[in-house]
Amino acid sequence: MINICLNNVSYRYPDQPNRNAISNANLTLSQGVTLLMGANGAGKTTLLHLIATLLYPQTGEMEYSLVTEEDIFRLPNRGRKPSLMRHLFMLDDNPTPSMRTIKEARKLHAPLYPNFSSEMLESNLREFGIDERTPLQSMSLGELKRALFSYALSLQTDVLLLDEPVNGLDMGARDTARGMLARCVDPENQTVIMSTHTVSDFKPLFDNIIHISHGSVAVAASTTEIVERLAFRCSPIPPADALYVAQETGIFHSITAADTYDETDIDIHLLYQALNDKNASKVITEILNRPPSI
Amino acid sequence: MNTNTSLLATDKFSIHRAMMVARYYWPSLYTVFLMVAGGMLMTIILLMLSHISFVFSMVAGAVSCVTGFIMYLSPLCLCRSRKPSIETLLPATAGEKSAVLVVFFLILLPLLTMIPSIFCSKEMIRTLMQSNMELQLLDDVYQHKYMLGSFNSMGPTAMCLYAVTAWPGRKSKAVLMTLGVLLLLFVVGGTLGGWFAFKLGYEDAINGRNMANVEELTMEFGNMLAESMFYVSIGMMVLTAVLVWLTYKKMLNRQF
Numbered sequence: 001m002i003n004i005c006l007n008n009v010s011y012r013y014p015d016q017p018n019r020n021a022i023s024n025a026n027l028t029l030s031q032g033v034t035l036l037m038g039a040n041g042a043g044k045t046t047l048l049h050l051i052a053t054l055l056y057p058q059t060g061e062m063e064y065s066l067v068t069e070e071d072i073f074r075l076p077n078r079g080r081k082p083s084l085m086r087h088l089f090m091l092d093d094n095p096t097p098s099m100r101t102i103k104e105a106r107k108l109h110a111p112l113y114p115n116f117s118s119e120m121l122e123s124n125l126r127e128f129g130i131d132e133r134t135p136l137q138s139m140s141l142g143e144l145k146r147a148l149f150s151y152a153l154s155l156q157t158d159v160l161l162l163d164e165p166v167n168g169l170d171m172g173a174r175d176t177a178r179g180m181l182a183r184c185v186d187p188e189n190q191t192v193i194m195s196t197h198t199v200s201d202f203k204p205l206f207d208n209i210i211h212i213s214h215g216s217v218a219v220a221a222s223t224t225e226i227v228e229r230l231a232f233r234c235s236p237i238p239p240a241d242a243l244y245v246a247q248e249t250g251i252f253h254s255i256t257a258a259d260t261y262d263e264t265d266i267d268i269h270l271l272y273q274a275l276n277d278k279n280a281s282k283v284i285t286e287i288l289n290r291p292p293s294i
Numbered sequence: 295m296n297t298n299t300s301l302l303a304t305d306k307f308s309i310h311r312a313m314m315v316a317r318y319y320w321p322s323l324y325t326v327f328l329m330v331a332g333g334m335l336m337t338i339i340l341l342m343l344s345h346i347s348f349v350f351s352m353v354a355g356a357v358s359c360v361t362g363f364i365m366y367l368s369p370l371c372l373c374r375s376r377k378p379s380i381e382t383l384l385p386a387t388a389g390e391k392s393a394v395l396v397v398f399f400l401i402l403l404p405l406l407t408m409i410p411s412i413f414c415s416k417e418m419i420r421t422l423m424q425s426n427m428e429l430q431l432l433d434d435v436y437q438h439k440y441m442l443g444s445f446n447s448m449g450p451t452a453m454c455l456y457a458v459t460a461w462p463g464r465k466s467k468a469v470l471m472t473l474g475v476l477l478l479l480f481v482v483g484g485t486l487g488g489w490f491a492f493k494l495g496y497e498d499a500i501n502g503r504n505m506a507n508v509e510e511l512t513m514e515f516g517n518m519l520a521e522s523m524f525y526v527s528i529g530m531m532v533l534t535a536v537l538v539w540l541t542y543k544k545m546l547n548r549q550f
Contacts, residue, residue: 054379054550079388079546081305086385096375100321108318112311112385 001067001189002075002087002158004029004051009060011050021046023215024060030222032187032207036195037272043215044195045093048161051193052090053080086114090161091152095144102132102147115156120184124150127176141168149177153184160185162194166201174201181205199268209268211275218275219288223266229287231258232267243287244280246273255280257287305387312390316398319372323398326368330406333361338409358407365403365447366472369395369455376463377550388546396538399455400448407447449530450475452537459544475533479526486522490515 006027012020022043029051038044049055050062056078064075064084075084099105102125110116125132128146136144149165166174178201185192187207196202209226211219221229230243233254238245242254253270274280340354372395384391453475457468494515 049550052379052383054382056547056549076305080382082311082385082387083304085383086304088383090379090383092377092379095380096378098322098374098378098381104321108321109380109384112314112318 001031002084002191003063003065003067003072004159004191005063006050006057007061007063009050009057009062011046011055011057013046020215022050022057025050025217027210027217027220029191029193030208031189031191033181033185033192033194033202033205034208034210035199035202035206035268036193036210036212037197037199037268038212039276042212044212045163046215047210047212047217048090048163048193048195051159052088052161053077053084054090086112087158088161089113089152089155089157089159091148091163091165093164093167095148097136097148100135100137102130102134102136102151105151106132110151110155113155113157115158117154117156120156121151121154124154124180124184127180128173142170142173145169146173146177150180153180156184156190158190160190160192162192162196164196165194166196166198174198178202178205199272203266203268206268209271211272213275213281218281218285221288225292226271226288227258227263227266229258229290230266230271230284231256231262231264232270233264243283244270244274244277246270255284307387307389307393311386312394315384315386315390316394318384319394319398322371322374326364326371326403327398327406329364330361330368330403333357333364334406334409337361361407362447365407366450366476367454367469368403368451369399369458370465370468372458373463373465373468378462379550382548382550388542392538392542392545395455395541399451400534400538403451404447446479446527446530448534449479449537452534452541456537456541456544459541459548462548479530482526482529483522486526487519490518490522494518 006025006029009022009025009027010020011022025047036044036047046055050057053062062077064077066073066075066083066087073083075081077084097105099109102121106118106121110118110121121132125147128150130143130147130150134143134147136147139147145165145168149162152160152162152165166177169177181192181202182205185205193210194202199206206223208222209219210217233239233256234251235254236251238247238252239254239256241256242252243257244255246253253267255267255270255274258264271284274284337354337358340350340357344351344354450472454468454472457464457471461467494511
């Protein structure tokens with residue numbers, strides 16, 4: 001199991017010297033599946049790249065610790081050392097693999113990852129109906145994404161970063177991907193961070209939610225914490241104490257402060273809208289970031 | 295918390311892991327390997343046929359030249375994407391990755407291209423030589439060529455490898471930088487040759503020596519050329535070493 005902490009991490013792209021892509025991010029990443037959400041250009045991919053060590057922060061520090069039954073080992077955060085990299089994999093939004101086929105990847109790339117499961121790969125590919133001998137270059141974007149999604153899950157790394165993994169997949173494939181993610185990820189030991197705009201497909205799987213706004217981590221909370229603090233309701237009349245209301249086909253979808261005895265189901269889409277709303281975001285962010293009462 | 299990562303014993307250079315990295319890169323490398331090996335084989339066959347007609351040796355020269363260019367630009371086979379995240383995240387040290395590429399591009403391929411010249415061309419040229427002096431000159435040139443001249447071919451390849459590592463996916467930039475090093479080699483070689491020719495002629499004029507003694511002049515010019523080749527090769531050796539170091543540093547700190 002790998003624990004990851006970001007301490008005051010900031011990053012600025014060299015070609016945009018006046019704008020922080022990520023500014024002063026403080027974050028402890030928990031095990032399980034985490035949804036990373038935010039508007040386009042908010043800094044989601046930059047954050048994933050920082051976690052993957054594809055970018056090094058200009059200020060602040062990334063901390064990686066390998067937790068074993070006996071001890072906790074601090075892993076080097078620079079130089080992409082194998083002691084860390086064998087536990088980490090990232091699937092990019094527009095992947096251009098250097099391997100020709102998944103069969104080749106299984107033979108030549110996967111052996112570098114100690115937890116790789118050949119059986120899991122076979123079963124995932126079978127579920128998606130993909131032949132491992134099909135050249136990746138001849139695949140459509142959807143097929144390529146399915147093949148690499150199957151492969152990435154089968155590497156069984158402690159940290160798996162997925163940038164828009166289901167973008168371009170049809171509805172059936174997205175359902176299959178959800179089932180696959182549920183089956184392949186061990187939420188006790190693996191950390192999966194997934195940036196996606198198609199949240200509804202994976203909603204039941206998310207253990208944590210991170211919202212990024214203009215390069216800042218606005219919210220980082222577990223879904224349990226969110227439903228403990230906020231209530232998501234649908235009603236013909238908007239509630240008087242609503243923190244945020246959105247009307248859709250005559251029904252009012254609202255967010256209110258949670259009632260202790262009435263836990264509701266999380267509406268991620270509504271939460272996303274609220275967090276991007278100027279007026280509502282401040283109050284909701286404050287409620288979600290409040291330290292837990294003892 | 296334990297901060298002693300050596301307990302994990304995985305971050306030191308490992309031959310086993312380097313072999314695994316080589317296996318990972320092999321599908322990208324083997325096309326280049328086949329092209330260079332094919333060019334080399336064709337050159338040998340053409341040289342063997344050169345006793346039939348001089349045309350074969352001319353074609354062999356052309357094929358060898360093309361094979362040389364393929365070798366200079368061989369690192370382009372690594373140019374698949376501008377953001378090679380899978381390769382960058384490969385669980386191997388930068389030392390292991392760069393060692394595999396350096397051994398392949400700067401040792402294995404140049405050795406492969408040398409095979410025809412070692413086995414064929416010297417003997418073939420020897421048959422064309424008339425005097426002992428010419429044979430001696432040929433031996434001198436070959437001695438220098440094999441000892442240090444190989445670095446001349448490493449320089450452009452090392453530049454291409456560095457460019458491909460520093461700016462992944464930018465083939466044209468890598469090609470231009472490689473051609474730049476080749477041009478530099480030609481300019482330095484041409485300038486030195488011109489300078490020696492001028493020096494010889496000038497000294498002859500001062501000393502009132504007979505310019506008609508072609509054999510002596512050729513011998514003297516050959517000696518000077520061999521000496522200059524030595525310095526050019528030293529320069530290329532330094533350039534190659536610097537570029538290999540920069541390639542390693544880029545692999546270590548590549549940013550997206």
